[in-house]
Amino acid sequence: MSAIAGQKSRLTWAVNISVVLLVVAWLVPTVGLLVSSFRTTDQISQSGWWDAAFPVEKAFRDRVSADGETQSNGLYVLSGDLLTNGQNAADLKPGTKIKAFGTSGIKPGAYKAGTSADLGDGGTLTINSDGTYTASSPTSFDGSGPRVYFEAELPPAFTLANYREVLFSDGMGQAFLNTLTVTIPATIIPILVAAFAAYALAWMQFPGRGLLIAAVVGLLVVPLQLALVPLLRLHLEIGIGQSFLGIWLAHTGFGLPLAIYLLRNYMVGLPRDIIESAKVDGATDFQIFMKIVLPLSFPALASFAIFQFLWVWNDLLVAKVFLPANDGSKVMTVKIADDLLGSRGGDWGILAAAAFVSIAVPLLVFFSMQRYLVRGLLAGSVKGG
Amino acid sequence: MSPILQGLFTIVLGVGGCITYFYASNLILDKVIFPPKGSNPGRNINRANMVRPWLFLFPAIFALGLYLAYPVVGSFWRSLFNRSGDDFIGLGNYERLAADPQFRQAVFNNFLWVLVVPALATFFGLLAAQLTDRLKWGNLAKSLIFMPMAISFVGASLIWKFVYANNPTIGLINAVRAYFSLNPVDPLQIPFWNNFFLMVILIWIQTGFAMVILSGALRGIPEETVEAAVLDGANPWQLFFKIKVPQIMSTIVVVWTTITILVLKVFDIVYATTGGNFGTQILPSYMMQYMFRDDGRATAVAFVIMIIVLPVMIWNIIQARKEVR
Numbered sequence: 001m002s003a004i005a006g007q008k009s010r011l012t013w014a015v016n017i018s019v020v021l022l023v024v025a026w027l028v029p030t031v032g033l034l035v036s037s038f039r040t041t042d043q044i045s046q047s048g049w050w051d052a053a054f055p056v057e058k059a060f061r062d063r064v065s066a067d068g069e070t071q072s073n074g075l076y077v078l079s080g081d082l083l084t085n086g087q088n089a090a091d092l093k094p095g096t097k098i099k100a101f102g103t104s105g106i107k108p109g110a111y112k113a114g115t116s117a118d119l120g121d122g123g124t125l126t127i128n129s130d131g132t133y134t135a136s137s138p139t140s141f142d143g144s145g146p147r148v149y150f151e152a153e154l155p156p157a158f159t160l161a162n163y164r165e166v167l168f169s170d171g172m173g174q175a176f177l178n179t180l181t182v183t184i185p186a187t188i189i190p191i192l193v194a195a196f197a198a199y200a201l202a203w204m205q206f207p208g209r210g211l212l213i214a215a216v217v218g219l220l221v222v223p224l225q226l227a228l229v230p231l232l233r234l235h236l237e238i239g240i241g242q243s244f245l246g247i248w249l250a251h252t253g254f255g256l257p258l259a260i261y262l263l264r265n266y267m268v269g270l271p272r273d274i275i276e277s278a279k280v281d282g283a284t285d286f287q288i289f290m291k292i293v294l295p296l297s298f299p300a301l302a303s304f305a306i307f308q309f310l311w312v313w314n315d316l317l318v319a320k321v322f323l324p325a326n327d328g329s330k331v332m333t334v335k336i337a338d339d340l341l342g343s344r345g346g347d348w349g350i351l352a353a354a355a356f357v358s359i360a361v362p363l364l365v366f367f368s369m370q371r372y373l374v375r376g377l378l379a380g381s382v383k384g385g
Numbered sequence: 386m387s388p389i390l391q392g393l394f395t396i397v398l399g400v401g402g403c404i405t406y407f408y409a410s411n412l413i414l415d416k417v418i419f420p421p422k423g424s425n426p427g428r429n430i431n432r433a434n435m436v437r438p439w440l441f442l443f444p445a446i447f448a449l450g451l452y453l454a455y456p457v458v459g460s461f462w463r464s465l466f467n468r469s470g471d472d473f474i475g476l477g478n479y480e481r482l483a484a485d486p487q488f489r490q491a492v493f494n495n496f497l498w499v500l501v502v503p504a505l506a507t508f509f510g511l512l513a514a515q516l517t518d519r520l521k522w523g524n525l526a527k528s529l530i531f532m533p534m535a536i537s538f539v540g541a542s543l544i545w546k547f548v549y550a551n552n553p554t555i556g557l558i559n560a561v562r563a564y565f566s567l568n569p570v571d572p573l574q575i576p577f578w579n580n581f582f583l584m585v586i587l588i589w590i591q592t593g594f595a596m597v598i599l600s601g602a603l604r605g606i607p608e609e610t611v612e613a614a615v616l617d618g619a620n621p622w623q624l625f626f627k628i629k630v631p632q633i634m635s636t637i638v639v640v641w642t643t644i645t646i647l648v649l650k651v652f653d654i655v656y657a658t659t660g661g662n663f664g665t666q667i668l669p670s671y672m673m674q675y676m677f678r679d680d681g682r683a684t685a686v687a688f689v690i691m692i693i694v695l696p697v698m699i700w701n702i703i704q705a706r707k708e709v710r
Binding site for chain 1: 388389391392395396399400403404407408411415434435437438439441442444445446448449451452453454455456457459460463509512513516517519520523526528529530531532533534535536537538539540542543544545546547548550552553554555557560589592594597598601621646649650652653656657669672673676680683684686687688690691694697698699701702705706
């Protein structure tokens with residue numbers, strides 16, 4: 001018995017560990033992006049994002065300032081703080097620790113912080129780990145303090161500078177608004193059109209119904225690529241051209257098969273008694289739809305709305321073709337793929353911030369409405385692309 | 386008018402227009418065309434009920450026809466013309482495609498994608514679904530594995546560009562290589578294998594989808610079959626492969642085909658990472674090269690994709706018809 005019990009707990013352990021590994025593997029890339037977006041270009045090139053929470057060591061060069069020379073016990077003394085008064089003050093944030101220092105470029109870390117270095121001719125230099133220093137010499141420094149080299153441990157630091165730059169000078173702010181402008185109407189408009197059609201396909205008897213359902217299922221997988229050239233030409237001919245109106249119409253059309261399919265599957269499952277008793281009581285189809293079926297179908301409507309929202313928000317292909325190519329109407333995906341990856345290709349902090357700006361809203365929607373998303377998926381379909 | 390105002394206006398117009406259309410058309414049908422009174426009200430009611438479904442369906446059918454059905458024909462027709470669209474060249478575009486080594490490369494790569502991505506995404510999805518099933522924190526784990534579904538292909542490509550970066554202080558892969566004192570490499574420029582590094586991105590996104598659907602299917606397995614197998618002494622492996630998997634086979638097939646269709650359409654990943662260079666071209670990204678430059682060639686590629694998708698489409702329709710009956 002005990003052997004079996006042991007086996008079982010070992011299995012549970014194995015399962016737990018494998019799931020942890022799986023989750024970590026799935027999460028690590030996104031975490032890397034998130035962490036990188038809060039680091040400066042300097043930090044990114046000095047250490048990996050996985051070290052972001054640890055201090056970074058960096059070597060500096062400075063010259064002890066000769067101002068404020070004082071005399072005590074027959075020695076000329078210079079003292080001050082390398083962190084706040086030195087040449088590298090901008091890089092040395094509060095909390096920086098000096099590990100070691102030296103007086104020549106050949107041995108920049110010859111002395112530990114807190115010990116005294118020999119400057120020759122009876123002079124000494126002491127640098128403490130908090131950056132304060134004392135240099136003393138039997139002769140005056142004559143306006144030129146000794147040169148110092150030191151290795152400092154910079155505390156981990158995070159910045160919002162990338163986000164500021166991306167949003168306000170790289171045009172992601174405008175692109176964010178454009179994405180929002182494209183997404184909201186393209187999510188709302190197909191819902192009603194599809195709901196009426198789904199009701200007809202679910203609860204009305206007429207010849208050709210089966211054929212129409214089959215057609216909707218077929219259209220679910222039609223590659224969008226086919227639609228691009230003919231529809232763009234159509235839009236140009238009827239005067240819509242490349243515009244927001246054009247992309248709203250296009251997304252509405254492309255979203256309909258999934259909407260009809262999802263909603264019909266859901267509506268078919270509604271209890272027959274309710275609808276039939278309403279009919280017996282003299283309700284028209286229009287009334288049944290507006291007052292009974294539509295409110296009852298809320299979960300399916302929500303599922304579709306989330307799908308369509310994520311789909312339109314994340315779309316690159318349709319936006320590239322149906323929106324004008326000028327800067328003012330680019331959506332975020334196009335902005336990142338066409339502009340930033342080209343012009344800011346090596347600027348990882350900027351790229352990470354831009355990517356995170358574009359995925360923040362979908363992630364929010366995802367985590368707050370996951371229940372509906374899962375329900376929609378289980379209702380038996382997804383949209384291809 | 387600013388696009389935002391225009392958007393609000395369109396929402397109001399779209400929603401209001403829909404409701405007005407449905408309400409008014411039903412009203413006209415019932416009160417004006419076939420009123421349930423006069424010489425024979427019964428016949429009128431029947432006639433109105435025959436017309437009504439089409440009132441409900443008309444906007445949807447119109448939009449579907451214009452935006453999805455017509456383009457299939459329109460694209461094929463356009464693909465028979467030359468670049469500027471004024472010269473009929475029959476199958477000339479297709480012949481030129483067949484002769485283009487880049488096109489053949491794209492077909493070959495697409496073949497690899499279709500072979501690898503659905504298989505691995507389904508495999509990992511099934512694995513995750515089974516492992517998280519009985520776990521206390523299973524729902525949290527699922528939600529984290531599912532998360533990439535919400536991320537755009539462009540965003541995902543960027544996320545993985547960080548992982549693949551050439552610089553050992555940025556790219557995880559090269560950091561690991563540096564740890565073992567190996568020279569940094571750019572995974573996206575290694576011929577042939579770079580295709581697989583790109584596939585990882587799509588597998589990463591699609592595993593969550595597979596997991597959610599398969600975990601729903603696993604939960605739907607009748608408890609008795611599992612209990613009977615346990616009583617008969619089946620070990621966990623047998624339980625999984627001989628009892629559970631066969632019962633959810635049809636769901637596995639649905640997941641597999643859905644991801645296959647997706648693979649044939651996603652151009653974003655290749656576009657945002659390699660731009661089709663270093664031998665990573667696939668059909669959708671190859672098509673985008675010609676979009677706006679040679680519509681004849683672009684529509685021909687699109688139609689090739691359509692032909693590849695066609696068997697799956699037919700299979701889906703057959704399945705759906707079975708279910709409806």
